[in-house]
Amino acid sequence: MAKTYDPNNVFARILRGEIPCKKVMETEHALAFHDINPQAPTHILVIPKGAYVDMDDFSARATEAEIAGLFRAVGEVARGAGAAEPGYRILSNCGEDANQEVPHLHIHVFAGRRLGPMITKG
Numbered sequence: 001m002a003k004t005y006d007p008n009n010v011f012a013r014i015l016r017g018e019i020p021c022k023k024v025m026e027t028e029h030a031l032a033f034h035d036i037n038p039q040a041p042t043h044i045l046v047i048p049k050g051a052y053v054d055m056d057d058f059s060a061r062a063t064e065a066e067i068a069g070l071f072r073a074v075g076e077v078a079r080g081a082g083a084a085e086p087g088y089r090i091l092s093n094c095g096e097d098a099n100q101e102v103p104h105l106h107i108h109v110f111a112g113r114r115l116g117p118m119i120t121k122g
C-alpha cells in the first residue's frame with residue numbers, strides 16, 4: 001500500500017523555502033544541501049523536488065526524468081565536493097528498520113575521511 005506523504009515534513013518545508021538550508025545545488029528535479037548534523041567532513045543531502053516518502057515510494061512512482069534527475073544530481077554533488085577521488089558513500093534510509101527520520105526521500109552523501117565499515121552490527 002502506498003505510504004501517505006506528510007507535506008509538513010522538514011524537507012518539504014525546506015523545498016517551499018519556509019525554513020533555511022545551506023544549499024549546495026539545485027536542478028529542475030533535485031535540491032542538495034548540507035546536513036544540519038554532519039557525520040563526516042562532507043555530509044550533503046540530495047532530495048527530489050517531488051513528494052516522495054522514501055526510496056520505495058520513489059522507485060515505484062517517480063518519472064524516468066525525476067529518477068535520472070535525482071541520481072545525476074547525486075553524482076554532480078559528489079564531484080563538486082571533490083569526492084569522486086578518493087571516494088564517497090551514498091546512503092538512503094527507507095522506513096522504520098533503517099531509522100529513517102525525515103519522511104521525504106533523501107540520499108546522504110558522505111566524504112572527506114575514511115568512512116569505515118558499511119554498516120554497524122545489530
Ligand code: 5GP
Nearest residue numbers: 010021033034035036037093099100101102
Ligand atoms: P535519516 O535518518 O532520515 O536518514 O536522516 C535525516 C537527516 O536529516 C539527518 O542526518 C539529520 O541531521 C538531517 N536533518 C534533520 N532536520 C534537518 C534540517 O532541518 N536541516 C538540515 N539541513 N538537515 C536536517
